[in-house]
Amino acid sequence: MIELNVLGQSESNEASGCASGSCGSTGDQLSHLPEEIRKKVFNHPCYSEEAHHHFARMHVAVAPACNIQCHYCNRKYDCSNESRPGVVSEVLDPDQAVKKVMAVAAEIPQMTVLGIAGPGDPLANPERTFSTFRQLSEKAPDIKLCVSSNGLALPEHVEELCKHNIDHVTLTINCVDPEVGARIYPWVFWNNRRVKGRKGAKILIEQQQKGLEMLVERGVLVKVNSVLIPGVNDEHLKEVSKIVKDKGAFLHNVMPLIAEAEHGTFYGIMGQRGPTNEELVDLQDACAGDMNMMRHCRQCRADAVGLLGEDRGDEFTMDKIEMMDIDYDAAMVKRRAIHEAIEAELEVKHNKPNEALVTLSAIRKKETRPVLMAIATSGGGVINQHFGHATEFLIYEASATDVRFVSHRKVELYCSGGDTCGDAETTLEKIIRTLSGCEVVLCAKIGYEPWGMLEEAGIQPNGEHAMEFIEEAVAAVYLDMANNGQLEDKPVAAQQLTA
Amino acid sequence: MALNIIETCVNCWACEPLCPSQAIYEAKPHFMIDNKKCTECEGDYADTQCASICPIEGAILNGFGEAINPPGSLTGIPPHKMMEAMAEIQAR
Known part of the structure; x- marks a missing residue:
C-alpha cells in the first residue's frame, strides 16, 4: 500500500493531520x-x-x-x-x-x-x-x-x-x-x-x-x-x-x-x-x-x-x-476585527485533520484514480453557492494522495431570473460542456432540471455538503466513491481528465 | 510647423511628460498641442517624442496633416485584416 501523503502529516506534526496553509x-x-x-x-x-x-x-x-x-x-x-x-x-x-x-x-x-x-x-x-x-x-x-x-x-x-x-x-x-x-x-x-x-x-x-x-x-x-x-x-x-x-x-x-x-x-x-x-x-x-x-x-x-x-x-x-461619508479610523477598527475573525477561522481549519483523507489512507487497498470535481462557491472557502448562481466553478482534483485546486472555469449565468428562462436550456448545455471532465459538481443547492441534465452527462450533482469547507467535502465525496468501488475503473462517461 | 493631436487620442498621458517644449496640455475631449510652442522636437531629439510613444495609429498628425503613425504601423495589424474583422463583427 502506498503511503498517503496528507500535507502537514510530517514527522514534526504527526498529530495534527493537516496543518498546511x-x-x-x-x-x-x-x-x-x-x-x-x-x-x-x-x-x-x-x-x-x-x-x-x-x-x-x-x-x-x-x-x-x-x-x-x-x-x-x-x-x-x-x-x-x-x-x-x-x-x-x-x-x-x-x-x-x-x-x-x-x-x-x-x-x-x-x-x-x-x-x-x-x-x-x-x-x-x-x-x-x-x-x-x-x-x-x-x-x-x-x-x-x-x-x-x-x-x-x-x-x-x-x-x-x-x-x-x-x-x-x-x-x-x-x-x-x-x-x-x-x-x-x-x-x-x-x-x-x-x-x-x-x-x-x-x-x-x-x-x-x-x-x-x-x-x-x-x-x-x-x-x-x-x-x-x-x-x-x-x-x-x-x-x-x-x-x-x-x-x-x-x-x-x-x-x-x-x-x-x-x-x-x-x-x-x-x-x-x-x-x-x-x-x-x-x-x-x-x-x-x-x-x-x-x-x-x-x-x-x-x-x-x-x-x-x-x-x-x-x-x-x-x-x-x-x-459617501467615510470615517476611516472607525473603519480600521472594524477591519481589524474582521481580519482577526478570518485568521482565527483559518487557524481552526489548519489545525483540524481532514478526516476523509486520513480515513482513506487507512482503508484504501487498491489503486484509485483521480477525480475532478467542480465547486460552486461565493467565497469563504466553503461550498455556499446555488448551482444556478455560479458564474465560475473551481475545479479540484481529488486523488489517493491529496486534494488540490487545479483551475477555475468561467460559465455564463444559468439562472438570471425573470423572463430570461427561455434561454436557460442552451446556457445549461454550455455549462455542462464547460464542466466536461468533471465527475461531480458540489454546490449549495441545485434545481431539478440541471440535476437531470448533469446526471445524463455523467456528472453527479451533489448538494449534501453545503456550507462545508471545500477540501474536506471533496475528500469526503472521494472517500464515498472509493468505498462504492467507483474509482477502480475508468470514469463512467469515459471522459478525459482535463482541467 | 507643429504637430497636432486629433480625436482618436485616448487620453493616456504618455506623451505629455515627454514634450521638450511643454507644448502638450490636458484638454477636453482630448489632449492638445499648443502650435506656438511645438518645435517638432527639432534641436532636442531625432524623433518627435509624442509620436514616438503614442500607441494609437493616426492620432498624431505632422505639419502637413498626415498621420505620423499610419494604420498598421504600430500594432502590426494589416489594415485590410482589421477592416475584414470589423465587417465580420458588425454582420453578427
Whole structure:
C-alpha cells in the first residue's frame, strides 16, 4: 500500500493531520515557505490560493500611459463590460484613487490589498503611481500595496518602490529570448525612441531580468506572470519558469491568452487562439516541478474591486464615492476585527485533520484514480453557492494522495431570473460542456432540471455538503466513491481528465 | 510647423511628460498641442517624442496633416485584416 501523503502529516506534526496553509491542496504551496514570507502573503488573495477565498483586492486605474505594446493588448482601453487586464471604465487621478481606496476599505473590510496595474504600465506613470502609494501608506497603513509592471522601467524605479513599503511586485515576463519576444511585442519606447521588433524585445528582456534581480536583492517578493500563447511561447515558458525561479521569483502565474477579434488586439484580429484548459494545466504542471505555480488568477481588470472572480467596481464609481461619508479610523477598527475573525477561522481549519483523507489512507487497498470535481462557491472557502448562481466553478482534483485546486472555469449565468428562462436550456448545455471532465459538481443547492441534465452527462450533482469547507467535502465525496468501488475503473462517461 | 493631436487620442498621458517644449496640455475631449510652442522636437531629439510613444495609429498628425503613425504601423495589424474583422463583427 502506498503511503498517503496528507500535507502537514510530517514527522514534526504527526498529530495534527493537516496543518498546511490549504489542507491537502498543493495549489497553494505556501507551507514550505519561510515563516516571514508566509506572513507577507497569507492574506494576499493574488499570492495565496487560500487567501483568495477570504480576502479581497482592488486595483485603482491611475496609470494610463504605457511604454510598450503587447500583441494581446488594445490601447483603446475604455470598456465597461469586459473583464480582462488593461481595461477600465474611468481613469482616476491619485487623489480620486485614494478616496476610492478608503471608501472600498470601509465598505468591504475584507479588502487587504491595493494594486496598481494599469490600464497602462504603472512605472510608465511614476508620478501618478507613487503619489497614490505615498498617500495611502500614510492614510491607510493596514492596506498592503503592490504593483504590476512589464519591467521596462523597473530598474530605475526600484529604489523609489522600496520607499513605499511595497513588498509585492508582479512582473509580466513572457519570454527570455528576443526572437520569441519579437512575436509578442511590436515595439518598446526606450531612450526617447520607439524601438521595434527583436531589438525592442531584447531591451525589454534585459530590463525585466535586471529588475527582477534588483527586487530579489532587496527582499521584495516577486510574482512572475506569463501569458501562454500557443505556438509562440508555450514550450519556451518552461525555460522562463526555470530562469525566474533561479533568480528568486517566489511564484509563477501562467495565464491563458485572451484573444477575441472584438477586442481589436493583434492576436484577436489575426486569429491567434488561446490555450485550451488542458494545455494550460499541462504547462502549469510542467513548470510546477520547478516552482510554486499560481492557478487561481482571474486576470482581472485594472479597476477591479472585490474577491477574485467578482467585480464590485460599479458600486464605487467616482460619483457614488463623492456621496459617501467615510470615517476611516472607525473603519480600521472594524477591519481589524474582521481580519482577526478570518485568521482565527483559518487557524481552526489548519489545525483540524481532514478526516476523509486520513480515513482513506487507512482503508484504501487498491489503486484509485483521480477525480475532478467542480465547486460552486461565493467565497469563504466553503461550498455556499446555488448551482444556478455560479458564474465560475473551481475545479479540484481529488486523488489517493491529496486534494488540490487545479483551475477555475468561467460559465455564463444559468439562472438570471425573470423572463430570461427561455434561454436557460442552451446556457445549461454550455455549462455542462464547460464542466466536461468533471465527475461531480458540489454546490449549495441545485434545481431539478440541471440535476437531470448533469446526471445524463455523467456528472453527479451533489448538494449534501453545503456550507462545508471545500477540501474536506471533496475528500469526503472521494472517500464515498472509493468505498462504492467507483474509482477502480475508468470514469463512467469515459471522459478525459482535463482541467 | 507643429504637430497636432486629433480625436482618436485616448487620453493616456504618455506623451505629455515627454514634450521638450511643454507644448502638450490636458484638454477636453482630448489632449492638445499648443502650435506656438511645438518645435517638432527639432534641436532636442531625432524623433518627435509624442509620436514616438503614442500607441494609437493616426492620432498624431505632422505639419502637413498626415498621420505620423499610419494604420498598421504600430500594432502590426494589416489594415485590410482589421477592416475584414470589423465587417465580420458588425454582420453578427
